[in-house]
Ligand SMILES: [Zn+2]
């Protein structure tokens with residue numbers, strides 16, 4: 001108990017600084033709790049944007065490190081820009097408005113408990129020894145596989161399926177993100193509210209690759225084929241059994257609604 005308390009108190013602080021020295025934040029705990037690499041196009045396009053403003057050049061697969069969202073001090077508030085890539089974008093990024101270093105990133109999936117830093121685009125004294133937990137959004141990443149990839153870290157192409165989101169939430173380093181805690185300083189999402197100046201860059205929606213779109217179409221076709229087959233089966237049941245009739249009918253209604261939805265969204269698709 002005493003040892004634990006000692007450990008808590010002796011936590012080293014983490015300083016995240018921009019390259020020109022205009023702004024920085026200090027975290028109560030300098031130890032990264034989770035490490036992820038992201039292949040999403042927003043990470044890439046945002047880095048292209050900051051680079052065009054004088055920031056560091058984009059790296060192919062940025063490293064994301066997650067810390068307890070507990071900010072003890074903020075230096076150079078007036079130099080901090082708060083940016084979203086589009087109005088409905090999930091992430092909010094804190095940048096230096098002079099050198100365009102990225103200080104920290106907030107995302108609703110952090111439950112307010114966690115903040116993310118991108119060490120490829122800032123200076124810091126944090127402990128980044130955490131092993132890699134996962135690769136994410138890899139369907140948006142076009143480059144070839146390279147030999148330096150960590151072969152044992154799970155790779156998520158997208159979070160389109162609920163089971164992918166569940167598997168991601170169940171990564172051992174991500175489970176504690178939900179644990180609430182009382183910060184000694186300020187949480188990142190409170191700091192963002194406090195700064196009151198979110199600027200929207202207005203990037204267009206994802207530029208998906210052709211192969212990605214083809215895969216999506218193939219998946220949709222597969223689903224439509226399966227909906228059609230289920231409807232045929234339901235019709236047979238309706239014909240055969242009075243007992244199962246009403247259940248099958250309501251099932252058919254929901255299947256035809258699903259089919260209608262796909263047709264409205266993607267046009268009539270042949271189910272052969
Ligand atoms: Zn700066």
Ligand SMILES: [Zn+2]
Nearest residue numbers: 038039040043
């Ligand atoms: Zn990303």
